[in-house]
Amino acid sequence: MNILETILENNPDESFLKADGFDEAVIGLEEKSGRLIYSTTICLEILVKDEGMTTEEAIEYVAYNVVGAYMGEQTQRFCNDYKFEY
Numbered sequence: 001m002n003i004l005e006t007i008l009e010n011n012p013d014e015s016f017l018k019a020d021g022f023d024e025a026v027i028g029l030e031e032k033s034g035r036l037i038y039s040t041t042i043c044l045e046i047l048v049k050d051e052g053m054t055t056e057e058a059i060e061y062v063a064y065n066v067v068g069a070y071m072g073e074q075t076q077r078f079c080n081d082y083k084f085e086y
Contacts, residue, residue, distance in 0.1 A: 002023065002024055002026070003026045003027060003028065004018070004023045004024075004026040004036070007026065007028075007029050007036070011029075011034075014034060016034070016035075016036050016074070017035070017036070017071055017072075017074040017075065017076060018036060018076070019036075019038060019043075019066055019076050021046065022038055022042075022043050022046060022066070024042060024046065025038045025039050025042035025043045025046060026038055026039075027039045027042070027079060030077055033074075034074070035074055035075070035076055035077050036076045036077070037076070037077045037078070037079055038066075038076055038077070038078050038079065039078075039079055039081055040062060040067060040078045040079060040080040040081070041080070041081050041082070041083045043062050043066055043078070044058045044059065044062055047061060047062065066078070
């Protein structure tokens with residue numbers, strides 16, 4: 001079971017705004033707002049490994065289409081843990 005599945009199981013009455021294709025990048029839940037927290041590093045790894053993007057393409061895609069996207073009050077949070085090899 002991944003972290004997202006655990007969060008969903010422990011919060012069956014809540015609905016969460018998710019970033020499509022990045023379920024494995026969920027690293028936690030922001031308690032006060034109920035927003036999912038994603039690892040930017042894992043998002044980049046998913047795009048490079050699973051989608052075949054170059055590192056540069058992945059960085060640009062995540063910056064503009066994932067982290068930079070605003071989806072309203074429940075927009076997900078992203079944490080840059082600086083573990084990605086640039």
